[in-house]
Each structure stands twice: as structure tokens, then as C-alpha cells.
Amino acid sequence: MTGAALCLLEVSDLSRNFGGLAALDGVSFKVVRGSILGLIGPNGSGKTTLLNIVCGRLQASRGEVRLAGQPMTGRSPEVVCRAGIAGTFQLARIPDALDARDNVAVAAMYGRRRLDVATARAEAERLLERVGFAGALSARADALAYFDLKRIELARALACAPDLLLLDEWLAGLNPTELEAGIALVRSLKDDGLTIVMVEHVMHAIRSLCGQIVVLNAGRVIASGAPEAALADRDVIRVYLGDGP
Amino acid sequence: MLLFDFLLAGLVIGGIYALISIGLNLQYGVARVLNLAYGEFLMLAGYGAFWGVTLISAPPLLTMLVVAPLAFAASWLLFRYVLHPLLKRSRDAGKREIDSILATFGLLFVLQGAAQVAWSGTDRFYSFLATPVNVLGIVMGANRLLVLVAALLLSGAIFALLQLTAVGRALRALAASPQTAPLVGIDVARYSAGAFALGGALAAIAGVLLSTFIGINPTIGAAFTMKALIVVVMGGIGHVLGGLVAGLVLGMAETMAALLIDPGLVTVINFAIFSIVLLWRPQGLFARDPGTGAATPLRLGRHAAGALLLALLLLAPAFANAYWLSLLVNILMYIALATGWAFFCGPTRYVSLAASAFFGLGAYAVAVLAPDYSYPLALAAALAIASVLSAFVGLATLRLSGMYFVIFTFGLATLVREIVTWWEFSVAQKAGRHLFLSITTTHIYYQLLALCALIIALWLIRDKSRMGFALTALGADETVARQIGINTVALKIATFVVSCLTMTLAGAILAPRWSYMDATVAFNPNTSFLTVIMALLGGATSVWGPMLGVIPLVLISDYLSVTVPNYFSVVLGLVLLAIVFLVPNGLIGLLRPDGLVAARERLAGLLRGFAQRLDGRRPGSSGTQPVPGAPAAPSLPRPRQAKRWLRAARKGEP
Numbered sequence: 001m002t003g004a005a006l007c008l009l010e011v012s013d014l015s016r017n018f019g020g021l022a023a024l025d026g027v028s029f030k031v032v033r034g035s036i037l038g039l040i041g042p043n044g045s046g047k048t049t050l051l052n053i054v055c056g057r058l059q060a061s062r063g064e065v066r067l068a069g070q071p072m073t074g075r076s077p078e079v080v081c082r083a084g085i086a087g088t089f090q091l092a093r094i095p096d097a098l099d100a101r102d103n104v105a106v107a108a109m110y111g112r113r114r115l116d117v118a119t120a121r122a123e124a125e126r127l128l129e130r131v132g133f134a135g136a137l138s139a140r141a142d143a144l145a146y147f148d149l150k151r152i153e154l155a156r157a158l159a160c161a162p163d164l165l166l167l168d169e170w171l172a173g174l175n176p177t178e179l180e181a182g183i184a185l186v187r188s189l190k191d192d193g194l195t196i197v198m199v200e201h202v203m204h205a206i207r208s209l210c211g212q213i214v215v216l217n218a219g220r221v222i223a224s225g226a227p228e229a230a231l232a233d234r235d236v237i238r239v240y241l242g243d244g245p
Numbered sequence: 246m247l248l249f250d251f252l253l254a255g256l257v258i259g260g261i262y263a264l265i266s267i268g269l270n271l272q273y274g275v276a277r278v279l280n281l282a283y284g285e286f287l288m289l290a291g292y293g294a295f296w297g298v299t300l301i302s303a304p305p306l307l308t309m310l311v312v313a314p315l316a317f318a319a320s321w322l323l324f325r326y327v328l329h330p331l332l333k334r335s336r337d338a339g340k341r342e343i344d345s346i347l348a349t350f351g352l353l354f355v356l357q358g359a360a361q362v363a364w365s366g367t368d369r370f371y372s373f374l375a376t377p378v379n380v381l382g383i384v385m386g387a388n389r390l391l392v393l394v395a396a397l398l399l400s401g402a403i404f405a406l407l408q409l410t411a412v413g414r415a416l417r418a419l420a421a422s423p424q425t426a427p428l429v430g431i432d433v434a435r436y437s438a439g440a441f442a443l444g445g446a447l448a449a450i451a452g453v454l455l456s457t458f459i460g461i462n463p464t465i466g467a468a469f470t471m472k473a474l475i476v477v478v479m480g481g482i483g484h485v486l487g488g489l490v491a492g493l494v495l496g497m498a499e500t501m502a503a504l505l506i507d508p509g510l511v512t513v514i515n516f517a518i519f520s521i522v523l524l525w526r527p528q529g530l531f532a533r534d535p536g537t538g539a540a541t542p543l544r545l546g547r548h549a550a551g552a553l554l555l556a557l558l559l560l561a562p563a564f565a566n567a568y569w570l571s572l573l574v575n576i577l578m579y580i581a582l583a584t585g586w587a588f589f590c591g592p593t594r595y596v597s598l599a600a601s602a603f604f605g606l607g608a609y610a611v612a613v614l615a616p617d618y619s620y621p622l623a624l625a626a627a628l629a630i631a632s633v634l635s636a637f638v639g640l641a642t643l644r645l646s647g648m649y650f651v652i653f654t655f656g657l658a659t660l661v662r663e664i665v666t667w668w669e670f671s672v673a674q675k676a677g678r679h680l681f682l683s684i685t686t687t688h689i690y691y692q693l694l695a696l697c698a699l700i701i702a703l704w705l706i707r708d709k710s711r712m713g714f715a716l717t718a719l720g721a722d723e724t725v726a727r728q729i730g731i732n733t734v735a736l737k738i739a740t741f742v743v744s745c746l747t748m749t750l751a752g753a754i755l756a757p758r759w760s761y762m763d764a765t766v767a768f769n770p771n772t773s774f775l776t777v778i779m780a781l782l783g784g785a786t787s788v789w790g791p792m793l794g795v796i797p798l799v800l801i802s803d804y805l806s807v808t809v810p811n812y813f814s815v816v817l818g819l820v821l822l823a824i825v826f827l828v829p830n831g832l833i834g835l836l837r838p839d840g841l842v843a844a845r846e847r848l849a850g851l852l853r854g855f856a857q858r859l860d861g862r863r864p865g866s867s868g869t870q871p872v873p874g875a876p877a878a879p880s881l882p883r884p885r886q887a888k889r890w891l892r893a894a895r896k897g898e899p
Contacts, residue, residue, distance in 0.1 A: 055728060081730035089728075095721030098714070106718050107729035109711040117711060160729055 008033040008195045009054070009164055014063035015219075016049055023049040025219040026063070031164070031212075036186070036196040038210035038227065040203075042239055045216040047199040048090055051166050054197070055087050056080035067164060082112055086157040087166030090199075092149040094141040094156075100148075101137040104128060104155045111160030120159075127155040131185060147178050158189075165189065167198040171205050183208060203231070215239075249383050251504045252497060257389045257458075259496020260396030261451050265469055266476035266488040267403050268447030274420040274483035275440035278328050279342060279648065281349040283473060284466030285356035286316050286445050290452030291461035292364060298371040305373055309453040313446045320445025323352075324438045331826065342647070346596075347781060347825040350774070353467065354818025360463035362811050368460030388457040395454055399447070400489045407485055416440055420483040471655070478652055479522050495519075519656050570686055576799045577693040578755055582772070583780040583791035584700050585747030589740045590777075591785035592720040595642055599654035600776040602661040603745045605768035606631050607752025609665060612678040612762045620682070627753050628746060634661075635745030639738035655773070662768035669764060677763035684757040692754045700747045704788040716740065748776075782824060783832050793832040 009031040016024040024046045031037045039047050052058040054065050056077035065072040072080055086107075094103055104124035108115045115123060125137065131151040135144045144152075150170060157165055171182045183205050190196055190209075200206050206213060207227050215223040215236050223233040230236060265287065272280045290312045297308035331348055332341050374387040407413035415436050419426045427433050451469075455461075476495055480487030498518055582600055590597055610627035611620065638657060645653050669675050707713045719726040719733050727733050752767070759766060775798070783794025801820055805813045824832075 057724065057728070077724075077727035078730050078732050081728060087728065089725070093722055093725050095718060095725065097717050097721035102714060103718075106711075106714040106731075109714055110730040112730065114711075117709070117714070120711075156729060 006032050008068055009197065010064075010066040010069075011050075011054070012064050012066075014050065014053060014065065015061050016046075016053060016058065017061045022219050024053070024060075027214075027216070027219070027221055028063075029214045029221065029224060031195060031197060033195055034190070034193055035211045036190050036198060036209050038206040038213035039197060039199045039216065040201070040206060040213055041216035041222075044218075045239075046219040047216055048168060049219075050216070051087060051168050051197070051199060054080075055085055055166060078110075081110075081160055081162075084112065084161075084163035085166065086111070086160035086162035086164075088150070088153040088157050088168055088170050090168040092141075092146075092153045094144075094149050094152050096140040096142050099138045099140055100133065100135055100144065100152055101125060101128065103141075103152055104159050107156045107159035108161075111162075113161050124155070124159060127158050128152070130158070131155045132181060147174060147182075150174075150182075154185075163195060165194050165196045167196060167200075169199055169201065171198075171200055171202050179205065207231075248504070250385070251500045253383055253385055253393075254389070255497035255500035256493060257393045257496070258499065259493035260393045260400075261455055261469075261492075262472050262476050262496050263400050263489045263492025264396045264451045264454075265448055265473040266480065266492050267400055267485050268444035268451070269470070269473040270444075270477050270480075270483065270485060270488050271416070271440040271447070272444035273477065273648075275416050276324060276328075276437040276444070277332070277341070277423065278324065278345045278441060279349070280441075280444070281346060281470060282352040282356060282466070283349075283444070283448055284468065284470035285353055285360075286320070286448040286466075287452035287455065287469050288360060288461065288463065288466035289356065290316060290449035291456035291465070292360065292369065293449075294453040294456040295369045295371055295461055298373065305453050305457055309450055312449045312453060316449030317442045317446040321438050321442035323445075324441040328441075329434065329438070344825060347778065348822055350778065351818040351821035351825065353470075354814040354821065356818075357463050357466065358812060358814030358816075358818060362815070364463065366462055366464070368462050369456075370460045371456070373457045386458065392454045392457060396451075399450065400485070403443075403447070404485050404489070412436075412439075417483075474652055475519050475656070478649060479519060482648075517660065520653060520660070567686070570690060572799070572803060574686060574690050574693060574755075574758070575803070576796055577690065577697055578751055579775065579779055579795040579799055580792045581693055581696045581700065581751040582748055582776040583783070583795050584697065584704070584788070585744050585751065586776050587780040587785035587791045588700060588704055588747065589737075589744035591780070591787070591790070592716045593642075593737065593740070594720050595646065596651045596777060597638070597654040598651055598770075598773045598777065599638060599658045599745070600748050601768050601770050601772040602654075602658040603631050603635065603748040604752035604755075604772050605662065605665070605764070606634070607749035607754075608756040608759075608762065608767040609678075609752075609764070611753045611756035612680055612759075612767070615682060615756070616678075616680065620684075624750075624753050627749050631745055631749035632742060635742045636738055638745070639741035642737050642741065643734060655770075658768065658770060658773055662764050662770075665768065666764040677761055677766075679761055680757060680759060682757040686758070689754055689758060693751070696747065696750050696754060700743075701788055703743065708788065712736070778821070782821075790832070797832075 007030045011030075012028045014024055014027045015022065027046070027050060029037070039050065041047055049058065053060050054072070056072070056075050056079065060073050063073070067083055067085060070083060072083060072085070075083070094100075098106065101121060101124045104127055105117070105120040108120035108123045108127075109117065128137065128151070131154050133148055133151045133155065135148045141149060141152075154167075154170065167186070170186075171179060174182055179202065186196065186198070186205075186209055198206075198210070210227055212225065213227050213230050214221055215230055215233070217235075217239045222235045222239065223230045265283070269280070269283050272278055272283065290309075293312040293315075294305040294308045297303040297311075298305060328345060328348065331344050374391060376387050377384045378387045378390060405413075407417055415426070415431045416439075418429065418431055419433060419436050419440070423433060426436075452461075455469075459465075472495070476488055476492045479495070480489070480491035495518075582604065586597065586600055589595065607627045610630065611623040614623035614626055638654060641653055642650060669677075707716070715726065715731045715736055718729070719731060719736060723733055756762065756767075779794040779798050780791040781794070782798065783792060784790030802813070802817060805816050809816060
């Protein structure tokens with residue numbers, strides 16, 4: 001029974017077809033509570049599809065997602081959010097109808113906590129500071145730097161007060177300095193007890209953050225385990241670099 | 246034999262539907278303008294054919310050779326010099342749709358009003374080829390046969406043009422993706438104008454064909470625009486073949502329904518089929534990709550002028566005479582309608598044309614129930630029916646967005662009106678209802694004032710609560726809103742029901758004002774249009790916006806209907822056009838700090854551009870102008886842009 005208590009997210013036999021194309025085909029893995037799992041694979045291997053199913057934006061064709069033993073498959077995004085899963089979008093989606101602070105505050109008003117407006121705004125300010133947001137609280141998305149948009153994305157996900165955080169290429173497109181700051185930030189979130197699943201192409205970040213990785217190719221798991229071991233796998237080298245001589 | 250006659254008649258009218266839907270498809274699918282004045286081109290061309298026959302006895306087919314190129318040229322000019330500049334100024338797709346709706350709606354008023362003034366409202370007939378011919382054993386008029394053949398040939402020709410030629414390929418690329426078309430070397434401005442002009446020419450051809458067997462009058466246009474829209478949506482936006490099939494099916498369904506069921510129910514069945522198709526396959530019967538609604542930013546306005554106004558309004562009956570009081574009742578009625586409408590449609594950006602359905606339900610319930618039972622009972626019944634109906638339409642927002650929702654709600658309003666008409670005629674066997682209630686105008690005034698205060702209070706409370714934030718997030722990006730735990734389904738339906746109940750109550754309160762009521766009075770579709778126009782004019786995203794649109798429009802129309810009754814709609818249309826061009830963010834936008842300056846700059850810009858055009862100098866060749874939706878070509882920052890950038894950069898600093 002300790003196994004069940006340790007395992008926060010369990011994905012079993014998950015499949016999703018788009019017409020005749022199997023974007024995911026029988027994917028299974030477990031994420032231990034308080035750990036960071038890296039999800040890697042070439043473009044089109046099904047990483048974002050997998051995240052979209054876990055957070056309820058897409059329905060699975062087959063298989064199951066469980067959060068702390070509770071079935072999540074078939075639930076709508078808002079129900080999944082209230083169960084404790086929050087995530088960032090691959091391309092930052094910050095509506096400029098709301099300013100930086102309110103974009104985060106609205107997630108604190110809903111999400112899992114349902115704070116009132118004033119408390120939610122205070123919480124949003126705290127979270128924006130926590131993620132190192134450098135812009136003005138009243139700034140709109142079109143006036144903010146790229147990294148600040150990504151920070152708002154993250155603060156908004158955190159404002160939902162999740163148990164499980166999904167990061168979809170959150171570190172992509174950052175310059176070397178920002179990347180180090182980003183990695184340190186993700187690590188500090190883990191140290192706070194958050195469980196994280198991250199899709200990432202930046203191998204340096206994967207190696208330094210993830211205790212475990214899952215490598216997808218064409219919708220199937222081709223390797224999993226500790227980063228060094230999994231990345232040395234022959235199949236993984238083949239899909240990334242092609243067949244050797 | 247009779248069955249075949251009807252089938253053929255259906256095919257003839259279906260051919261016309263197919264033709265105009267193809268034209269509208271070119272305008273909406275390729276040029277991205279929802280042209281509400283589309284049918285006016287058909288109407289004008291029909292008049293052209295009529296005058297050709299009666300004045301110089303020119304055969305209609307000869308007239309067609311003249312009016313089709315004329316319509317092409319006029320449409321081209323309209324797009325190039327009126328609509329394109331309007332679309333170019335905004336990069337937000339939802340805003341563009343609203344702009345084009347408002348501008349072409351103004352144009353509709355102008356053209357329809359001009360025709361009314363010039364040629365009066367009587368139906369204009371002429372006889373052309375009204376000789377029976379025998380086709381496969383069925384006798385039909387030669388003119389109808391000609392129409393059918395011409396419509397099918399033309400549809401086929403357009404289809405071939407789109408499928409087989411390089412121009413057609415460019416047009417299809419533009420319809421599929423206006424953003425990427427310029428990247429492969431397609432001149433978006435030119436092809437959009439061309440598609441829009443071709444659409445206008447098709448409308449003119451349809452108008453000439455139609456005039457050979459149907460009388461032409463100034464109001465004929467709007468009905469055909471609506472039919473064309475329905476067919477376009479059923480066939481799928483950008484799908485010519487789908488439009489052809491859907492047009493023929495609609496025409497046959499109409500005539501078959503008239504034959505087999507009840508001529509009085511044609512419109513009901515028409516819209517019922519359409520609603521089912523729309524809910525079942527919002528992207529059209531033949532389209533592959535689902536349509537996507539534009540999620541667009543919105544702003545919350547300032548709440549300033551309202552409170553003082555409300556105090557004045559409370560005291561009004563004490564010093565206003567009968568005329569002013571009735572004018573105030575008019576204003577309050579539209580404030581209740583427009584604010585109620587914007588309560589849902591403003592933040593969510595859904596444009597509902599169902600206002601007349603709910604207003605009519607309220608009014609009609611009082612007319613039917615109040616005389617025999619009691620006023621409160623009638624109110625309760627109206628609210629009960631409206632709750633159910635609005636929850637149903639609210640559910641439709643889960644499947645439909647953008648243009649699809651607009652047309653669905655319009656269809657629903659028509660459906661409700663036709664059902665009531667049919668029920669009164671066939672079941673209750675009454676031509677209308679007489680109302681003798683002891684409710685004075687002052688009573689109505691205060692009830693309306695209370696209703697307005699209620700909806701405004703609800704709105705203000707909502708803006709201050711979590712729900713206001715949720716609705717803003719929902720209107721801006723529904724996917725994000727759901728991801729952060731907002732139950733968007735419940736939120737949308739609850740807001741929509743409140744919005745509709747407000748409009749129902751407005752109808753119920755207004756009912757005693759009529760001494761006689763029938764379905765055409767209560768469910769007048771103009772109520773829907775005016776509500777939308779007023780709310781958008783004032784600015785639908787903030788609570789004080791709608792009333793800012795209501796007051797001038799009610800006053801202007803009241804003034805115009807007294808002073809220039811004949812030119813009423815022409816002037817109203819022109820005023821509307823002027824407003825759309827000069828005040829793009831609604832009148833509430835003017836109250837913002839930079840609003841007036843921006844409006845003045847826009848006016849100066851328009852005049853400057855006009856003067857340059859008179860000089861013969863082009864403000865830039867058509868090939869290189871940036872196009873709405875297209876990525877702007879990289880260029881060095883010009884002084885003004887640099888200044889704006891600096892300002893933005895400075896603002897960004899804490």
C-alpha cells in the first residue's frame with residue numbers, strides 16, 4: 001500500500017488516435033510524489049498530446065490516468081484542475097484583457113482555493129514574486145518580455161494550488177542566463193514538495209532536474225528510468241541521431 | 246405529377262439560393278467581410294432589369310450584361326475604398342467582424358431607403374418568357390427553366406474557376422488561410438477585392454434572374470441575404486459545392502414543406518432543419534475543419550456618468566410632458582434590452598440576435614394571460630418559458646461560436662415568431678390580441694427604470710466579484726479559463742439566462758403600451774437588430790457602454806422619423822456608417838483619456854487620404870499594403886512607431 005501512497009500520477013495503457021494516426025499508443029508510467037519526471041522525445045512523438053490528456057483538454061481513446069488513485073480520464077479541464085493538476089501552455093497564453101496580476105489572481109479565485117478578490121490579488125503578487133516576475137503588475141501581455149510571460153504562466157498554474165504541475169516546454173526559448181534561473185526555480189518548486197512532469201527539449205535541464213525520464217517516440221515509450229541510463233539507450237540514440245555507421 | 250411540379254419549383258428557387266450563397270461565400274470566405282448589404286445588390290439589379298424592360302424594352306438578359314459588370318465595379322470600389330481601410334485598422338478578428346457587420350448594416354439602410362424613396366414600396370413585375378414549355382412531361386414557365394439552367398451553369402462555372410485555374414487556387418488558399426497566403430506570393434488585397442467584387446456580380450445576376458418571375462421591392466434584399474447566409478453556413482464557409490447542394494436542398498425543402506405539411510409552417514421547418522444541421526455539424530455539412538470562434542481581448546470601461554443620469558431619470562415623470570415621457574420610455578426600453586444583451590454578449594463576445602424572441606415572449610405572454618388571469622401570473626409564465634428557452638440557447642453556445650451563433654439565434658427568433666403566429670392562427674384562431682389594462686405610461690416608466698437599475702446593479706456586482714474576472718478570462722481565452730478551474734459551461738448558461746430574462750421582462754413591462762398586439766408586432770426582428778447595434782455602438786464590454794449607444798440612436802431615429810420620414814433610413818444608415826468609422830471602440834471609447842484625440846486623428850486621416858486620392862496620388866500601391874490578419878512586412882521603425890514604442894517601454898517600467 002505504500003506504493004500507492006508514494007505514487008501521485010499513474011498513466012496506464014494510454015492511447016489516442018487522430019483519425020488513423022496513433023499519437024499515443026499504450027503509454028504507461030508512474031510519477032512518485034515529490035519528484036520531477038522528464039518527458040522527452042522527438043517532435044511529434046506525442047508529448048503534448050499526453051499532457052493535454054492528463055489535464056483534460058483531450059480525451060483518451062483508451063487507457064487511464066489516475067491522480068492519487070482517483071480516475072481522471074474523461075473529466076473536463078476544470079474538474080481536473082480542482083482535483084489538483086495544473087499546467088502551463090506550450091506557447092504562453094496570457095489574455096491581455098487582464099493585467100499581469102489579475103491573470104494570476106483569477107486562477108487563485110477559482111482553481112482549488114476559491115479565494116475572494118482581495119486575497120487572490122495578494123496571493124497573485126506573492127506568487128509573481130516567487131517566480132521572479134520582473135515586469136509591472138499592471139502591465140498587459142503585449143508590453144511584457146517573453147520570459148515574464150512564461151513566469152506569469154507558471155504563477156497562474158501555481159495559483160491553482162496543484163499537487164501535480166505540468167510544464168510544457170516551459171524552459172524553451174530562454175537565453176543561457178534565464179535558463180539557469182528557470183532551472184533553479186523549477187528545482188525550488190520541487191523542494192517545496194510539488195510533483196512535476198516536464199516536457200522539455202533542453203537536455204541540460206532534464207539531466208540536472210529529473211530523477212526519472214520517459215522517452216517517447218511515435219506515441220510509444222521506448223525507454224525510461226534515470227536520465228543518464230535512459231539517454232544512453234541505443235533506441236533513444238537512434239531516434240535522436242539516426243542509425244550509426 | 247403535382248409532386249414533380251413542386252420539386253421543379255423548389256429547384257428553381259434553390260438555384261437562386263445556390264447562386265447567391267456562392268457569391269456571399271466569396272465575400273465572407275475569401276474577402277472576410279460579412280456583407281449584410283449583399284441582398285441590396287440583388288434588389289438593385291432586379292430594379293435594373295425591371296426598368297430596362299419597362300423604359301427601353303431591353304430584354305433582362307441584355308440588362309444582365311450591363312448590371313453584372315456594374316455590380317462588380319461597385320463592389321470592388323466598396324471593398325477597396327470603404328471596407329478594406331476599415332478592416333485594415335484592426336488586427337483583432339472579432340473586432341473586424343463587428344466593424345464589417347455595422348458598416349454593411351448601415352449600407353443596407355442607405356440602399357434600401359434610397360430605393361424606397363426613388364421607386365416606392367410597391368412590387369415591380371414584368372412579364373418575360375412566361376410561356377409554358379414541356380420538360381420531361383412537366384409543364385413549367387420558360388423563364389423559370391431559364392433561371393434554373395443559368396443558375397446551375399454559373400455555379401458550375403465558378404466551381405470550375407476555383408478548382409481548375411491559378412486564380413481559383415489563389416482564392417482557395419486565401420479562404421483557407423489569410424495569414425499564410427501572402428507568404429506564397431498571393432496579393433491578398435487584390436484577390437480579396439476581386440473575390441468581393443465577383444460576389445457582388447453574382448448577386449446582381451441573381452437579382453436579374455429573380456426579377457423574371459418574382460416582383461421586386463426595396464425590402465427584398467435582406468431576406469435573400471439571410472437565405473444566402475443560411476446556405477453558406479449549411480454548405481460550409483469556403484465550400485462552393487457544399488453551397489450548391491445546400492441551396493438546392495433548402496429550396497426543395499421549402500416547397501415540399503409548403504406542399505406536404507402547411508404553407509404557414511415553411512419558415513418554421515426551414516429554420517428547424519437549419520438549426521439541427523448547425524448544432525449537429527457547426528462547420529457545415531461538407532466542410533472538413535471545424536470553425537473556430539475568435540477569442541479577442543476586451544476592456545472594462547469606466548463607470549462615471551451613470552449615477553447622475555439615474556437620479557435625473559427618477560425625477561423625470563414629475564416634469565416631463567407626455568411626449569417626453571414616451572420618449573424616455575423608449576430610451577429605457579432599449580437601455581434594458583441593450584444592457585441585458587451586453588450582460589452576456591459583451592464580455593463573452595457572442596453576438597445573439599435572439600433579443601426579439603425574449604422581448605416578444607414577455608410581451609405576448611402578458612397580452613394572452615393578463616386580461617383573463619392576472620398581470621403577475623403572466624409575468625411568472627413569461628419568465629418560466631424564457632428560462633427554459635434561454636437555457637436551451639445557452640447550451641448552444643457550447644457548440645457554436647462566432648457567425649454560427651449569430652445565425653442560430655436569428656433562426657431561433659424567427660422560429661419562435663412563426664410558431665406563435667401559426668398557433669394563434671390555427672389553434673387559438675385569433676388574428677391578434679386586444680389589451681385593455683389599467684397601467685399608465687408612468688407605471689411602465691418606473692418599472693422599466695427599476696429593471697434597468699437591476700441589470701446595471703447585477704453587472705456592477707458581478708464586475709467586483711470573482712465572477713467578473715472569470716467572465717473576462719472566459720471571453721478572452723476559454724481554454725485557459727477552463728484550465729484554471731472555471732466551470733465555463735455553468736458560467737455561460739447562468740449569465741445568458743439572466744441576460745434573456747432581462748429582455749423578457751422588458752417585453753412584459755412594455756406590453757400594456759400596445760392596445761393591439763399580434764406576433765409580428767411582438768416578435769419584430771428589428772428589436773434584435775437595434776438592440777445589437779445600440780449595444781455595439783455604445784461599447785458592449787462595459788456596463789455604461791450600451792446606454793451610451795441607446796440614447797443618441799433613439800433620439801436620432803425619433804428626430805429623423807418626424808423631420809425626414811422619407812429619408813429616415815438613409816440618414817440613419819449614414820449616421821451609423823460615420824460612427825463606425827470614427828468611433829471604432831464604441832462611444833464609451835471616447836470617454837477614455839486618449840479616445841477623443843484618437844477619433845480626431847482618425848477623421849483627419851480619412852480626410853487626408855481622401856484628398857490624396859483626389860490629387861491622384863496613391864497613399865501606397867495596393868500590392869504592398871499590409872492586410873488585416875497578414876503579418877506585416879519587416880520594416881525600419883518610422884518616427885511615430887518609434888515614439889509609440891518608447892512610450893510603451895516607459896510604461897512597462899515600474
